[in-house]
Amino acid sequence: MADVNPSLTTLRPEPAGPRPASADAPLVELIELFFFAYRDFVADPDEILAPLGFGRAHHRVLHFVNRHPGMRVTDLLDILRITKQSLGRVLRELVDQGFIESRAGPSDRRQRLLYPTPRGEALAHEFVALQSRRIAGALDECGAGAREAARRFLVAMIDAEDRAGVERLIQRAERDRRSR
Amino acid sequence: MADVNPSLTTLRPEPAGPRPASADAPLVELIELFFFAYRDFVADPDEILAPLGFGRAHHRVLHFVNRHPGMRVTDLLDILRITKQSLGRVLRELVDQGFIESRAGPSDRRQRLLYPTPRGEALAHEFVALQSRRIAGALDECGAGAREAARRFLVAMIDAEDRAGVERLIQRAERDRRSR
DNA sequence: GGATTTACGTCAGCCATGTTGACTTTTTTC
DNA sequence: GAAAAAAGTCAACATGGCTGACGTAAATCC
Structure with missing residues (x-):
């Protein structure tokens, strides 16, 4: 928020320091804070993703596969709430480029269980480190x-x-x- | 998350009741909770948007214009972090369909200050009510x-x-x- | 053991929403 | 009067959603 309209932000001087929420302030402030917080939170991995030719969809998929190795495709669909076709595209790219591999389920061989490769694990860890850093900083301040x-x-x-x-x-x- | 793989979720029985985070649990749990919370949070307005032929981009624009009436296009760009062209499309649709109107700035006539119409205000309020309800419920529980x-x-x-x-x-x- | 269901994948096309780059108009500022 | 700023626009393209139709292998049901 580099250059917001002075008439919206700086016209009237503000008291310094953190402001306590007034008891009856509407929850709309939390709506907006949630938006801004998430906006910055998901932007963190972008610099890592761009040079790889990946987007945020790849990040989400890799994250959950790495965190929950051996998960089924169906589980991932249920988590991400997207269609099989949308997931399919992104997943194929991650598999083709050696970040994820899928093996048939040992008991149910229809299933494709998803695992991160070492390379995928390393990348996923970068993302977690980046986002954890933001969260740790925020918690420290609180x-x-x-x-x-x-x-x-x-x-x-x-x-x-x-x-x-x-x-x-x-x-x-x-x-x-x-x-x- | 209706039908998650039993092998991932129900294989080992869990103690009932809320679980305190262990002191050294990694922050990755907060990464995931943030994802899930935001996923559900932004999904709320979808049912209202769909019949109007609008998407989440329209929601974001209308929300901020309603909440900060008289804001400049530049301010909105800075908040949303998208390009002028992306905003332009969505904004035009909202103006054409009578949810937002733009007037030249009184002091600087290059500016287009954005205001919700009564209709826009009503719609924006529906969204706020919906999302506030979720937040209020969450805070109550906490x-x-x-x-x-x-x-x-x-x-x-x-x-x-x-x-x-x-x-x-x-x-x-x-x-x-x-x-x- | 045959019918059905499930898990997964794929093709084709479309839509929403983001991007870059180039350019114009109007107005303000220097 | 030149330069900069605010906004709009055209064109082209990328990402990541969607629907619908269909195929295949494996498990399950009767």
Whole structure:
């Protein structure tokens, strides 16, 4: 936000320092903050993606495959909420360029279980490092308890019927991560 | 997340109730929760948009114009971080269909200041109501102090150099809202 | 064991929304 | 009067969504 209209932003001088939200302030401020925060959050990986010829769709796919190795195509569709065809394009590029590989499921051979290659793992880790850095900085500024507060808030913002699935997914990934 | 692979989610039974984040759990869980929360958050207005032939781009534009009436095209470009041409298309449709109108700036007649029409205001309000409902529900579940915690976290997630501008923008809108 | 369903992939085409680059008009500023 | 700024526009293209139709292999059901 380099050059916003002075008439919108600087006409009337502001008191310095953080401003507490007034009790009856409308939630619209949170709507906008959520927008701005997410805008900057997803922009982080762009510089890494561009030279590879990838976009944000590739980032999302690689992230979830790396974080939840062995996931089925169907699981990914359910997470991303896009069609098989849309996913197919992006996934094919990631497979062709050696970031992801798919193996037939051992028990159900119709399934294609998705795994990151070492190269895919490395790239995914770059993204996580980048975005974690932003989050860590934000939590630092917020002080003690901010992390749990943020976690609870974000969970509560998810559709009620999806929360259990999301939490299970995350817990499972964390458990697997620790047992490696 | 209706039907996630049982092998990913239900193979090992989980203890009931909310799970506290372990102190050393990686921030990647927040990365994912942010993704899921935003995914559901922006999906809310879709049902209203579809019958009008509008998309999420229209929602964003109308939201900011309604919330900050009289803003310049440049301000909007700076907020949305898209090109003049991309904005132009969406804006033209909103103007043509009577949701937004643009008037020459009184002091600088090169500017086109953007205002919602009554119809635009009504539509924008529908979106705010919808998204506020989700946020209010989430805050309720989180208990006292959640709102301020969420506000601080989201602000801290914004690029440092943009925070002042964003906060000024929001404060200004709130002031104007109250003085009407 | 044959019918059905499931998981996945693919072709074709379309749409929404982003991009770059070039150029014009109007108006303000220096 | 020259330069810069605000906005609009045309053209072309890329990304990443979508629908609909269809194919194949494997699992499941009766």
